[in-house]
Amino acid sequence: MVYDGELFHMLYRAQGEDMVSRIGYAVSTDGIHFNKFEKPVFSPKSDDELYGVEDPRITKIGDEYYMVYTAYSPRGVRIAMASTKNFITWKRYGVVIPDIDNKDAALFPEKINGKYVMFHRIPPDMWLAFSDDLVHWDNFVKIASPRQGMWDDLKIGVGAPPIKTEYGWLVLYHGVQNTGTSRPIYRLGFMLLDLEDPTKVIKRSKEPILEPEEDWEKFGGVPNVVFSDAMIEYNGYYYVYYGAADNCIALATIPVEKVMKWCRE
C-alpha cells in the first residue's frame, strides 16, 4: 500500500484454487473503500516463484514504486524485488538477497548516508542491508532480536516501510510469541530507529499496539495472526493495513499525535 497524495494504491496477496499466491491491485480515494482488479497484476514468472509471490511492500523512491516481496519455491522463501510506475507493467529484478528463509523485507524511502537501506529478516532477528543500486545488497547488520518473556519472544520482522518523523524512523513490526503450543501469536508493535544511523534502535513498544481480538483475527487459515505490510500517514492518523488470520485484509488506525507522544517519552 502506498498513498500518492490522491489515491491509495494497494497491492495484496491472493491465492487461487491452484494454491499459488499472486499479487492483486486495488485503488481507493479514502483508504477505506477499495476497487479491485478482477485479475492479478503480478504473478510468478521464475523457478524461484513456483509456489507464489507474497507479502508485497511498496516504497516510492523517486518517481518509481519499488515492491519487495517474498519469492516462494521448493527451495524456500527469499526476498525479491520489482518496480513499476503504474502497478500494471513491472520491471523485475528477481531475488535480490539470495539467502534462503529470508523474508519480511521493506525499503526505506530515501538514501541514508549515500546508501539505500532495506530491512530483512534472518530468523529470528531483524536486520538491515545496504546498497548503492537497490539491486546488490551487502553489509548485513542485525538491529533487533526477540525479547525473552515479552510479546515478541520468538521472532520478529518488519511490518511496513519506515516513516520518517522528527524523532527517528518509525517502524511497524510484527512480533511472534511462543505460546508453548503449535499456535504462536502474531502481534504488531512500533520500533523507533535513529534517523542518521538506522542500525540504532531508540525504543520498542513494551506492549503490542495491535493483537488478535476479533473472531476473524483469531480463527482462519493461520489462526491468531495480525500481520502487516503497510502503514500510511493520512489525515492525522496512521493507517495500519494488516492481514487477519491469513484470510482477510483489515485496517486499524492510530492518531499520529499518540504515536509521537510515545516517541518523545
Place this chain on the structure above:
Amino acid sequence: MVYDGELFHMLYRAQGEDMVSRIGYAVSTDGIHFNKFEKPVFSPKSDDELYGVEDPRITKIGDEYYMVYTAYSPRGVRIAMASTKNFITWKRYGVVIPDIDNKDAALFPEKINGKYVMFHRIPPDMWLAFSDDLVHWDNFVKIASPRQGMWDDLKIGVGAPPIKTEYGWLVLYHGVQNTGTSRPIYRLGFMLLDLEDPTKVIKRSKEPILEPEEDWEKFGGVPNVVFSDAMIEYNGYYYVYYGAADNCIALATIPVEKVMKWCRE
C-alpha cells in the same frame, strides 16, 4: 478507450440490476486481454443522469483525459463531459450541450484554427461544435447526413474520436439503416474530413467496414447492432472496439495501410 503508448485504458458502460448505466474501467497491455475493476469508476451524480451515464469516448488533450458521454434522464439524453488523469478521480463539467436528444459526441485531440472541436448528433445528422474552453460550445455546423438507399439511410453518428492522418481526419462512424421493420441495422464505416476545415467531408465509406454477422452481434439486448466508442492505432492496425447487440464488447482490427489506400483513392 485510449492508448498511452504503454497501456490501453478502457472505459465501458455497464448496467446493474437497478438498470442504471455506470462506467467501468479496464486496463490492458496488449489491447486484447483486459483487467477490470470490480466496481464502476464513474457513476451518475446529478438529476441529468438519473437513468445513467453511457457511451464514454475518451480523448487525451494535454496531460488530461477528457470523456464525453451520454447523460440519460427523464428529460432525455444529452452530452456531458468529465476529465481525469488517473481514471479514478474525476472533474465533472456536467451537460455541455443542453439540447435534448443530442448524443454521439467525441472530441478532436487538438485545437483546429484555435478552437476545440467536438462531434455531436442532432438526429439524424452529424454535426460539429466549436469551443474556446471545452465547456462552452457553439457555432454548430451540420457536416453529414444519412444517404438515401445506402447502409446509413436512417441516421448517423460519430463512433470514435478522430485520428489525424496525412490525408485528413479519419472518423469512424455508425450508420443506421431502415429495414422497414422495428429493427434497424447498425453498421460502421469511415469518413475522411479535411485537416484544416473538418466541416468538409472528403469521402465516406460506400459500403460498411463492419456489420452484424456473428450470432452475438445479431441477437441480444438491442439486436443487429455494432456500435463503436473507440478506435486506436496500434502496431500497424486500427483497433476498433465496439458494443455488439448491446451485450458485449468486441474488437475488430483493420490494417492501417488498407485504410490509407482507401483515403488516397
